[in-house]
Structure formats: structure tokens, C-alpha cells
Amino acid sequence: MKLIFAGILAGLLATTAAKAEDMVFTSWGGTTQEAQTKSWAEPFSAASGIKVLQDGPTDYGKLKAMVDAGSVNWDVVDVEMDFAIKAAKDGLLEPIDFNAVPKADLDPRFTTDHAVGSFYYSFVLAWNKGTVSGEPAGWADMFDVKKYPGKRTFYKWSAPGVIEIALLADGVPADKLYPLDLDRAFKKLDTIKSDIVWWGGGAESQQLIASGEAAFGQLWNGRVFALEKDGADVGVSWNQNLTAADVLVVPKGAKNKDAAMKFLAAASSPTGQAKFAEASGYAPINTKAKAEMPADAVKALPDAHVDGQINLDMNYWAANRDAIAERWYAWQAK
Amino acid sequence: MAGEVGPPSRDKERDGPVVPLRNPGDAMSVETEQSIATMRMPAGLGGLLPALTLIGLFFVVPVLALLLRSVTDPAPGLQNYAALLGDGTYARVFFNTFLVAAVVTIVTVLVAFPVAWMLAIMPPSLASVMFGIIILSMWTNLLTRTYAWMVLLQRTGVINRALMATGIIDQPLPLINNLTGVTIGMVYIMLPFMILPLVGTLRAIDPMTLRAAALCGASPFQAFRRILLPLSLPGIAAGGLMVFVMSLGYFVTPALLGGTSNMMLAEMIAQLIQSLLNWGLGSAAAFILLIATMALYALQLRLVGARRATGGI
Numbered sequence: 001m002k003l004i005f006a007g008i009l010a011g012l013l014a015t016t017a018a019k020a021e022d023m024v025f026t027s028w029g030g031t032t033q034e035a036q037t038k039s040w041a042e043p044f045s046a047a048s049g050i051k052v053l054q055d056g057p058t059d060y061g062k063l064k065a066m067v068d069a070g071s072v073n074w075d076v077v078d079v080e081m082d083f084a085i086k087a088a089k090d091g092l093l094e095p096i097d098f099n100a101v102p103k104a105d106l107d108p109r110f111t112t113d114h115a116v117g118s119f120y121y122s123f124v125l126a127w128n129k130g131t132v133s134g135e136p137a138g139w140a141d142m143f144d145v146k147k148y149p150g151k152r153t154f155y156k157w158s159a160p161g162v163i164e165i166a167l168l169a170d171g172v173p174a175d176k177l178y179p180l181d182l183d184r185a186f187k188k189l190d191t192i193k194s195d196i197v198w199w200g201g202g203a204e205s206q207q208l209i210a211s212g213e214a215a216f217g218q219l220w221n222g223r224v225f226a227l228e229k230d231g232a233d234v235g236v237s238w239n240q241n242l243t244a245a246d247v248l249v250v251p252k253g254a255k256n257k258d259a260a261m262k263f264l265a266a267a268s269s270p271t272g273q274a275k276f277a278e279a280s281g282y283a284p285i286n287t288k289a290k291a292e293m294p295a296d297a298v299k300a301l302p303d304a305h306v307d308g309q310i311n312l313d314m315n316y317w318a319a320n321r322d323a324i325a326e327r328w329y330a331w332q333a334k
Numbered sequence: 335m336a337g338e339v340g341p342p343s344r345d346k347e348r349d350g351p352v353v354p355l356r357n358p359g360d361a362m363s364v365e366t367e368q369s370i371a372t373m374r375m376p377a378g379l380g381g382l383l384p385a386l387t388l389i390g391l392f393f394v395v396p397v398l399a400l401l402l403r404s405v406t407d408p409a410p411g412l413q414n415y416a417a418l419l420g421d422g423t424y425a426r427v428f429f430n431t432f433l434v435a436a437v438v439t440i441v442t443v444l445v446a447f448p449v450a451w452m453l454a455i456m457p458p459s460l461a462s463v464m465f466g467i468i469i470l471s472m473w474t475n476l477l478t479r480t481y482a483w484m485v486l487l488q489r490t491g492v493i494n495r496a497l498m499a500t501g502i503i504d505q506p507l508p509l510i511n512n513l514t515g516v517t518i519g520m521v522y523i524m525l526p527f528m529i530l531p532l533v534g535t536l537r538a539i540d541p542m543t544l545r546a547a548a549l550c551g552a553s554p555f556q557a558f559r560r561i562l563l564p565l566s567l568p569g570i571a572a573g574g575l576m577v578f579v580m581s582l583g584y585f586v587t588p589a590l591l592g593g594t595s596n597m598m599l600a601e602m603i604a605q606l607i608q609s610l611l612n613w614g615l616g617s618a619a620a621f622i623l624l625i626a627t628m629a630l631y632a633l634q635l636r637l638v639g640a641r642r643a644t645g646g647i
Contacts, residue, residue, distance in 0.1 A: 061608035151489070156594070157609055160518035197511060198594060213490050265571075325610050332594035333430075 015241060022051040022285040023259040027055045027078035031204045031213045031226045032280060034331050036078070036118075036267075039275035044266040050259045056203070060087075062249055067092050072253045075260040076267075078118050081110065082160060085318035086223070088114035094250040100261035106268055110285045110312075115247035116268045117221075117285025119276060122241035122302040122309070123161050129233040131212040138239040140218055143192055150215025153208045156198035156332075158325035160312035162189070165218060168240055174310045182324065186331050198332075209234060223301055225281025238305035244312045259264040352452050397624065400439060400617045407614030414618035424602070424619070431599040431623075434513065434588065435581035438520045442528045443570055450532035450569075451562075455541070467527050476523065480590050482520045484510065489589070510633040515591035522582060527580065535569025536562075575634040577625050599623050 006085055025041055027033040042053035058077055066072040079087070087093050093114040101116055109182055110117030127136055131150055137141065142152050142165070154162045163180050166188040172181070179299075197214045199205040202223045208214040209224075210232045221241070224331045227234050248267060266272050273284035274292035283301045284290060298304065317324070404414050418424045441446055453461050471479070487493045489506040497503045539562065549555040585600035594596070599619060606616035 049343065059608055060611060061604075064611050064613075211488075211490050213488050322612075328423075329605060329610075333423050333426055333597050333602075334595060 002030055002261055008023075020169050021256075021259075022053055022076040023256040023263060024053045024055050024073055024074045025078075025263065026055040026058055026074045027057055028202065030201070031281075032202060032222060033078075035276055035279035037221045038265040039279055040272050041262070043272070043275075044263055047266070048259075048262060050262065052263065063087070064092060067252045070253055072251045072255060073152045073288035074251055075256045076250060076263050078246050079115075080159060081115070081247045081314045082317035082321060084115040084249050085112065085314060086321055087249065088112065089318075092252055094252055094254060094257060094260075096250070096264065097257075097261045100258075101265045101268060105270065105283045105286050105288045110247060112243045112247070115249050116264050118246040118248045118267070119273075119280065119282035120243055120245040120285055120302065121241050121282045122209050122221045122238070122305065123155075123165070123218050124221045124224060124241050125239070126209055126224045126227075127216040127235045128209050128212045128214075131215045132235070135235060136216060136237055138237060139165045141167045142298060143188065143219070145192060145195055148216065151195055151197045151213065153190060153197045153198050153199050153205060153217035153219075155205075155218060156200045158328035159243060160314065160317045161218060163224075163324070163328075164242055164310070164312060168310075174240065174308075177310070178313050178316050179330070180316070180320075180324070182327055186327070206232075219281075221302055222281040238302075238308075240310055241302060241305055242310050242312050243302055244314070307310040347491055360444070365582045368444075376472060376498075386402075401621055403613055404617035404621050407617065414614045415622075417619055418622065418629035419616060426604045427597050427599055431582060434516055434520070434596065434598055437513070437517055437573075437577050437579045438524060438581045439574050442524045443574055444523055444586050446532055446572075446573065447566075450529045451538055453533045454536035454539075468529060471522075479523065480519055480587050483515070483522070483591060487515055487518065510591055511593040513592070513596055516588045516596055519587040519591040520584060523587060524577045524580065527576050529577070531573040532566065532569040535566050535572075538567045543597060568629055571634070571637060577631050582627055582630075583623060 009203070025036070027036055033054065036052055037052075041054070045052050049112055055074065057121055058079055060079070060083060063074065063077060063079075066074065084093065103111065106116060107120075110120060125136055125139060125142065132148060134148070136148055136217070141148050154165075158231065163185045164177055166176065166185040167181060170184060170188040172184070197208060199208055199217070202220060205217055205219050206223050206227055209219065210227055211215050221236075224234060224236050228236075249263055250257060250319050253313040254260055268278075268285075268286055270286050270288035270292055273289035276282070277284040277289060278293055278297040281300045283303050284293075290301075290303070302309065357369050405412060407414075447629045453464055456464065484491070487506075487509040488494070489510075490511075493504075493509065494506040498506065509518070543561050543565070547553075547561050552560065582598075583600050584598060585604060588596060588598045589601050589604075600623070603616050605625070606612045606619065610616075
């Protein structure tokens with residue numbers, strides 16, 4: 001018995017030891033993480049000799065649990081920016097070492113003391129051309145069940161996006177969105193509640209639209225881009241597209257901090273950002289990246305649709321995350 | 335009830351039919367029965383030590399930590415419990431959890447009973463094959479099975495397409511993202527847990543009692559209601575409570591096949607822990623669920639006795 005335990009223990013120690021020079025990158029899975037692996041992790045490993053292990057999906061509860069327990073297995077994590085702002089305040093993140101990560105060319109909108117932009121994206125209106133006749137012009141059409149019957153799919157979790165969409169559809173001008181009028185937003189959402197199918201992850205949103213299970217949806221532009229690349233018959237409206245960002249963070253107490261900072265430098269470099277943007281359809285957060293991209297790839301980015309584009313207010317969300325979430329889930333459960 | 339915990343020799347008589355549950359392959363072999371009877375002999379505390387240590391370290395300690403967190407996070411006091419019990423949303427989720435568990439249990443009993451009866455009266459060789467099929471479904475990954483139901487039940491799924499192609503319906507039936515979807519998915523997963531204890535009970539019923547009833551002029555329905563049903567009640571109670579208790583804590587199936595208004599406790603706890611990072615409230619909810627589950631189990635022990643409460647498993 002003792003021998004077996006000793007054996008297992010030795011085995012465990014050996015694996016941990018072998019992993020000491022490696023680092024772990026955690027993201028959301030699916031086509032996005034594949035693109036991150038190809039564009040960042042693989043070239044980075046080839047250049048530095050540091051092996052990047054992939055984990056996922058990102059789970060804020062796990063991140064907090066690791067930090068609280070002082071046993072952090074993730075070195076770089078892709079998180080939503082409003083979470084990053086809040087998590088930095090709660091002491092869950094390491095400050096970024098900007099000596100190791102060149103800051104000059106990074107878009108200041110997506111760079112903080114504790115986070116480097118991963119990519120930025122737009123929520124767009126996508127639809128299945130087989131099930132929808134006509135071309136929905138904007139968010140208001142998603143609330144018009146007479147003109148556009150069928151199920152609508154929205155992001156399930158409390159996060160920047162759906163509340164803003166409801167308010168825009170209800171006629172709130174883009175520059176008057178914040179502070180969010182939650183009563184008005186939920187009242188508007190109530191009008192189509194029975195027609196809503198929620199998507200919890202990117203792959204699910206793609207499946208719902210591609211199969212026609214939902215006629216329309218609020219999707220991440222990169223997921224629509226991937227659907228189009230796969231030849232799915234989808235339409236997309238960029239009207240009032242809503243930008244938000246993912247950022248890369250290093251959890252407090254990460255075991256391979258130095259490797260993590262080096263990885264951040266590579267991921268946010270013009271080349272890393274250009275490659276990822278080309279593969280994913282998400283916009284680069286390095287201002288020099290677009291110069292390295294083919295012209296037609298640049299056209300697919302949210303930057304090509306700045307007309308009427310609305311920036312979701314990450315700071316507002318970071319400050320009001322919990323209060324909104326409480327109402328959001330209470331409303332959903334009704 | 336105390337007599338339930340009898341010496342091994344009596345066990346063999348009473349629980350004999352239950353043995354196939356463990357190992358349908360060699361359903362009736364005498365060795366199996368004997369080896370199980372031997373296993374049930376008190377082995378002394380020393381033999382229990384590894385199991386107790388394991389449970390202590392990986393169950394009791396975390397549960398205590400959970401309890402502690404529920405009354406200390408974010409501040410010492412009972413505010414988490416007050417929030418859970420005083421808030422309409424959480425109350426709805428609690429109610430919903432018990433409602434779903436009850437519906438699933440009732441439907442499972444209704445579906446499982448005929449199957450269990452068939453298995454009980456079948457020739458043993460055929461019954462073993464059937465058991466194999468039922469057990470096989472339990473070996474398939476839960477997530478895979480639930481996704482399979484999604485493919486079948488969704489608006490553009492196999493069932494709706496077939497019904498629409500044959501002209502039976504012209505609008506897709508809402509089979510998913512609602513209570514219907516949750517019930518179908520969960521009943522399917524729970525069936526083995528109902529069938530197995532039920533077969534044990536039904537096998538122990540002497541078929542002659544039914545014949546005797548018929549000879550005395552009872553209609554098949556009367557025989558079922560007056561003889562078979564009362565005699566099989568312990569099995570129904572055992573399986574039913576097991577299904578109910580398991581359903582209370584279910585996560586994957588309701589999350590995937592239900593809508594947001596069918597949210598069950600487990601999903602709410604996951605949400606509180608994962609996205610809201612409100613661990614105090616999440617711990618309190620988890621602890622309430624644990625208490626409810628344990629109370630039900632205690633009730634079951636009182637009602638049907640320790641041995642039968644677990645269906646002999």
C-alpha cells in the first residue's frame with residue numbers, strides 16, 4: 001500500500017517538475033482559442049522554447065479559487081475586460097510588467113495596469129438566410145416579432161451587450177445609454193422573452209444560427225466570420241455594432257510569471273495580433289498590426305464598421321457588474 | 335423495521351432477488367449471493383478506516399468549510415441564508431427544483447414500472463440481456479446523452495421534422511428549453527435507478543399471489559391495485575426517493591434542455607460561484623440543498639428501513 005502511494009506521489013512530483021518551465025494559457029475554447037494557439041502560442045514556443053499548455057474554458061470562479069487557495073495553475077487567462085477591471089480591484093491579478101511587454105503601440109482603450117488587450121470584437125446582428133426573409137436592418141428588428149417571426153438568440157450571461165441592445169431598440173440614443181436604465185431595458189426584453197433562446201458559449205451561438213434553430217442572434221463578429229468561412233448561409237448587419245474587448249491577465253501568484261509576461265509580449269505584438277485578427281475576424285489591439293494584414297482581412301474587422309459603432313462602457317460595467325447581474329438573473333428566472 | 339438488519343442468512347432469503355442488480359451477467363449464481371453475504375459481515379473498524387478517512391478528508395471537511403463560508407463570507411452572520419430565503423427569485427428556484435424533481439420522479443415511476451415488471455417475469459437469460467442494455471445506457475457519457483436529446487428535441491430536430499413532414503403538426507412543438515425538455519432528458523437518465531430497485535422488489539413477489547387473486551375472481555386491474563402495487567411499494571419508495579434526491583442536485587441536463595425559467599438549484603449555485611463570485615451565497619445555497627437531501631434520506635430510512643432504502647444496493 002505504502003509503496004503504491006509513494007509511487008503515485010513520485011509520479012505527481014515528476015509531472016509537476018516537468019511542467020516547471022512550461023506555462024498554461026486559458027481561453028474560451030472553440031474557434032477563438034484555436035486561432036490564439038496558432039497565432040500566439042505555437043510561434044512563441046518555437047521562438048522561446050517555452051511550452052504553452054492550453055486549458056479552458058475560462059472560469060472566473062476557478063480563477064478566484066486558485067488565487068484564494070494560493071495554488072494558481074493558469075499563467076495567462078483570456079477574460080472579458082469588465083471582469084478584468086473588477087478582478088484587479090479585488091486583488092486577483094498580477095500587475096503587468098511593461099518592461100517585458102512593450103506598451104507604446106497598444107491601444108490605450110484596452111490596456112490597464114493589470115491587463116493587456118487580447119482582441120476586441122463587436123456584437124453584430126446575424127441571421128440565417130434560409131429562415132429569415134428580408135434583411136433585418138438593426139437591433140429594433142430583433143424586437144419586432146410580427147415583421148420578423150422566429151426565435152432570437154442572445155448571450156445568456158450578465159455581461160455588456162444585451163441590455164444596451166434592448167435600450168437601443170427602444171429608441172435610446174447611443175450617447176445616452178449610460179447609466180443604463182435597467183427598468184426600461186427589461187421592459188423591452190419582456191416583449192420578446194418567450195421568443196428568446198439563450199446561448200452560453202460561442203460554439204452554441206454558431207450552432208443555433210447555422211441550424212436555423214434561432215432565426216436571428218446577437219453574435220460575436222468572429223463567430224459569424226467563422227460561419228461565413230465555413231460556407232454557412234448567414235447574413236450580418238453591422239448597424240450599431242457594439243464593441244467590447246477581451247484582455248489577457250496574469251492571475252495573482254501565477255507560477256510562471258516571467259514566461260507569462262514574455263507570452264503577453266508576443267501575443268500583443270504587431271505580428272501576433274495581425275495573425276490572430278486574420279484567423280479570427282476579431283480586431284487587433286496593437287495599432288501597428290493592420291499594416292501586417294492582407295487588405296481583405298482588414299475589411300472583415302470591426303474597425304471597418306466604425307460608422308454607428310458603439311463602445312460598450314467597460315468601466316461602467318466593472319463598477320455595476322454585481323448589481324446588474326443580480327437583476328439580470330432574477331429577470332431570467334422569472 | 336429493526337428486523338430489516340438481520341443476520342446474513344436471512345438476508346439471503348430476503349434480498350436474494352436483489353443480487354442481479356449488482357451483476358446482471360451472472361444473475362442467479364449462488365456464489366455471487368454468498369460472496370455478497372460474506373461482504374456484508376461486519377469486518378471490524380480497521381477495514382473501514384481507509385473509506386472513512388477518504389470520506390472524512392474529501393467530503394466531511396469540504397462540507398464543513400462550505401458551512402463555514404456560508405456564515406462568514408462576506409461577513410459573519412446568517413445574512414446569506416436570509417437573502418436566499420427572503421428573495422423571490424431564489425424562492426422560485428427552490429420551488430422549481432422541487433417541482434422538477436417531483437415531476438421527474440412521478441414520470442420515471444410510471445415509465446419504469448412496466449419495464450421492471452417485464453424484467454421480473456422474463457426468463458433470466460433474456461432478462462440479463464435486457465439488464466445489459468439498461469446498464470449500457472448508464473455507461474454512456476451524460477453530456478453526450480444530453481446533447482443527443484438536444485438534437486432530437488430542438489425545433490429543427492429529428493422529432494419535430496418527422497412530425498412536420500408527416501403533416502401531424504405544422505408548427506414545431508416546443509420540446510426543449512422548457513419543463514418538457516428537462517423532464518424527458520432527466521427521466522431517461524434516471525430510469526435505471528428506478529428500474530433496478532423495482533425489479534428486486536417485484537421479483538420477490540410470489541407470482542402465485544396474482545394467480546390466487548385471479549382464481550378468486552379479481553380482474554387484472556384489481557389484482558394489480560390490491561396485490562401487485564401494495565407489495566411493490568417498498569421498491570417504488572426506494573427508487574422514487576433515490577430518483578428524487580438525485581434529481582434535486584442535477585446540473586447538466588436542466589442547464590442544456592431547460593430554459594432560464596426552469597433554472598434549478600445546482601445551476602444557480604454554479605452561477606453564484608462561477609460568474610458572480612458570490613461564494614458566501616453559493617455556499618449557503620449548496621448547504622440548504624445538502625440539508626434537504628439528507629432530510630429526505632433520513633425520511634426514507636424511517637419509512638422503509640436501511641436495507642430497502644438503498645434498494646439493496
